[in-house]
Amino acid sequence: xxxxxxxxxxxxxxxxxxxxxxxxxxxxxxxxxxxxxxxxxxxxxxxxxxxxxxxxxxxxxxxxxxxxxxxxxxxxxxxxxxxxxxxxxxxxxxxxxxxxxxxxxxxxxxxxxxxxxxxxxxxxxxxxxxxxxxxxxxxxxxxxxxxxxxxxxxxxxxxxxxxxxxxxxxxxxxxxxxxxxxxxxxxxxxxxxxxxxxxxxxxxxxxxxxxxxxxxxxxxxxxxxxxxxxxxxxxxxxxxxxxxxxxxxxxxxxxxxxxxxxxxxxxxxxxxxxxxxxxxxxxxxxxxxxxxxxxxxxxxxxxxxxxxxxxxxxxxxxxxxxxxxxxxxxxxxxxxxxxxxxxxxxxxxxxxxxxxxxx
Amino acid sequence: xxxxxxxxxxxxxxxxxxxxxxxxxxxxxxxxxxxxxxxxxxxxxxxxxxxxxxxxxxxxxxxxxxxxxxxxxxxxxxxxxxxxxxxxxxxxxxxxxxxxxxxxxxxxxxxxxxxxxxxxxxxxxxxxxxxxxxxxxxxxxxxxxxxxxxxxxxxxxxxxxxxxxxxxxxxxxxxxxxxxxxxxxxxxxxxxxxxxxxxxxxxxxxxxxxxxxxxxxxxxxxxxxxxxxxxxxxxxxxxxxxxxxxxxxxxxxxxxxxxxxxxxxxxxxxx
Numbered sequence: 001x002x003x004x005x006x007x008x009x010x011x012x013x014x015x016x017x018x019x020x021x022x023x024x025x026x027x028x029x030x031x032x033x034x035x036x037x038x039x040x041x042x043x044x045x046x047x048x049x050x051x052x053x054x055x056x057x058x059x060x061x062x063x064x065x066x067x068x069x070x071x072x073x074x075x076x077x078x079x080x081x082x083x084x085x086x087x088x089x090x091x092x093x094x095x096x097x098x099x100x101x102x103x104x105x106x107x108x109x110x111x112x113x114x115x116x117x118x119x120x121x122x123x124x125x126x127x128x129x130x131x132x133x134x135x136x137x138x139x140x141x142x143x144x145x146x147x148x149x150x151x152x153x154x155x156x157x158x159x160x161x162x163x164x165x166x167x168x169x170x171x172x173x174x175x176x177x178x179x180x181x182x183x184x185x186x187x188x189x190x191x192x193x194x195x196x197x198x199x200x201x202x203x204x205x206x207x208x209x210x211x212x213x214x215x216x217x218x219x220x221x222x223x224x225x226x227x228x229x230x231x232x233x234x235x236x237x238x239x240x241x242x243x244x245x246x247x248x249x250x251x252x253x254x255x256x257x258x259x260x261x262x263x264x265x266x267x268x269x270x271x272x273x274x275x276x277x278x279x280x281x282x283x284x285x286x287x288x289x290x291x292x293x294x295x296x297x298x299x300x301x302x303x304x305x306x307x308x309x310x311x312x313x314x315x316x317x318x319x320x321x322x323x324x325x326x327x328x329x330x331x332x333x334x335x336x337x338x339x340x341x342x343x344x345x346x347x348x349x350x351x352x353x354x355x356x357x358x359x
Numbered sequence: 360x361x362x363x364x365x366x367x368x369x370x371x372x373x374x375x376x377x378x379x380x381x382x383x384x385x386x387x388x389x390x391x392x393x394x395x396x397x398x399x400x401x402x403x404x405x406x407x408x409x410x411x412x413x414x415x416x417x418x419x420x421x422x423x424x425x426x427x428x429x430x431x432x433x434x435x436x437x438x439x440x441x442x443x444x445x446x447x448x449x450x451x452x453x454x455x456x457x458x459x460x461x462x463x464x465x466x467x468x469x470x471x472x473x474x475x476x477x478x479x480x481x482x483x484x485x486x487x488x489x490x491x492x493x494x495x496x497x498x499x500x501x502x503x504x505x506x507x508x509x510x511x512x513x514x515x516x517x518x519x520x521x522x523x524x525x526x527x528x529x530x531x532x533x534x535x536x537x538x539x540x541x542x543x544x545x546x547x548x549x550x551x552x553x554x555x556x557x558x559x560x561x562x563x564x565x566x567x568x569x570x571x572x573x574x575x576x577x578x579x580x581x582x583x584x585x586x587x588x589x590x591x592x593x594x595x596x597x598x599x600x601x602x603x604x605x606x607x608x609x610x611x612x613x614x615x616x617x618x619x620x621x622x623x624x625x626x627x628x629x630x
Contacts, residue, residue, distance in 0.1 A: 080535055086527070088523075088528060093528075094543060096547060153528075157532060
């Protein structure tokens with residue numbers, strides 16, 4: 001980590017902004033991506049993640065801000081002078097060229113010698129497990145194979161940054177899960193700096209070194225996948241990544257790292273570094289909530305509304321005080337002790353499962 | 360399942376299609392057979408068998424206008440794709456002031472009778488004091504106006520059918536704009552450009568409505584020559600010439616189809 005900090009970041013965005021007419025698509029944020037790091041821009045559609053990627057690639061100019069690629073200003077440069085590799089959602093392969101010609105295109109544009117192009121293309125195709133398919137045309141390939149060609153074409157030029165724009169969203173579920181493991185492994189092996197855009201939290205959590213959760217054209221929170229999931233900073237992040245039960249709460253007092261919280265008539269102590277005294281939101285993940293009482297944490301009565309049997313677990317939907325909807329994941333322990341709709345149960349969580357968010 | 364195709368609406372459809380084929384091909388076959396008449400009149404069914412009308416059809420009297428039409432149509436096609444390709448680019452890719460006006464002016468002649476364009480051009484050349492250009496120059500101008508829409512439409516359809524992002528992908532791989540055009544865009548719209556040229560050629564070659572106003576002595580397209588000859592009745596020579604003028608565009612379409620494949624364009628579903 002120390003070595004990373006010594007070097008300039010592979011990619012740095014400073015106050016980058018872009019408007020489309022009256023709509024602010026990207027509202028001036030900073031982002032540093034270290035050499036070899038895999039950073040995901042995650043957010044719902046329209047959050048500005050794809051626009052950010054297009055700004056890094058130079059497909060249109062930014063209205064404000066700076067983009068540094070390996071310490072060099074590139075915001076004024078056209079895409080063909082930026083040293084980037086892009087994989088598009090629809091792969092954007094050249095249909096009139098063979099697979100080998102597709103992969104070799106970037107090298108040819110860089111005036112690499114023919115013999116070297118041939119060997120590097122073969123190497124890149126082996127890398128994505130497409131060895132021997134060089135003479136095929138893109139239309140003769142399956143979706144997964146096209147995606148690999150697109151990846152090989154972007155990797156073979158050894159770009160300063162690899163940009164992936166929702167590359168998995170056109171694949172079916174099984175293939176998507178295979179490819180995400182493969183891309184992550186490949187990225188680590190090559191140590192190539194990567195910016196990945198997705199709306200799929202599963203992909204983001206599984207593949208990234210860091211995730212930048214975007215909302216309304218800005219970064220809502222940035223951190224390691226576990227940080228984002230375990231310690232979301234805002235209601236938006238907690239809601240967008242995974243599922244979360246939100247309950248109205250009040251912080252009564254703070255003593256160092258410990259705060260005194262009141263929630264639905266129950267008072268208990270929670271370890272928290274951020275929350276100020278006053279109204280707050282208490283967040284509990286379904287898998288950390290329980291149906292049995294908690295003596296020193298959150299605990300109140302609720303009614304079972306619905307139970308979904310999912311094999312490894314049961315998703316228990318509850319109606320809490322005032323009709324608030326809650327979800328508890330109950331692990332399937334094989335004891336057949338399943339709650340039934342209409343039953344009165346506890347909705348409880350130990351203090352360490354309770355997270356305080358700004359109201 | 361297959362049974363249902365043999366009855367009811369399917370039978371009616373078959374007869375309708377058969378009827379259409381008869382109406383399309385019967386006149387052509389009749390004309391072709393008439394050209395082999397032994398008689399001096401265009402009789403059907405033909406009396407006897409003779410090639411003398413074909414001999415006349417290949418005399419300079421008819422070869423000259425035929426060649427003239429070929430030259431006119433070839434040049435028209437070349438100019439139409441040269442003008443039409445950038446026009447199609449502008450119309451499909453850019454949003455600029457006056458775009459609708461340019462689109463209407465370019466594609467308008469498709470909707471307007473060529474006859475009106477012909478009269479208009481004739482008057483224009485007379486008012487402009489350019490009567491001298493009546494003949495080949497005026498014909499060429501007129502044919503470009505009425506054939507340009509075909510080139511613009513064909514190229515436009517290919518441009519719209521181009522896969523998204525391929526240009527951005529090429530640029531991100533280091534291709535400068537003109538290389539993107541040359542190596543990516545042009546190959547992908549090639550069929551559209553060729554189809555546009557073929558349609559423009561055929562449209563020009565078969566036009567009579569416009570040409571009839573702008574032809575000059577010695578500079579007469581074969582279609583106009585045929586019209587003029589009709590005043591003397593339908594001689595079997597005319598039947599032979601008609602067959603020739605029918606075959607020329609077919610040969611052009613056939614050659615292009617063989618080398619490039621226009622199936623997608625002729626039968627719609629351009630991709």
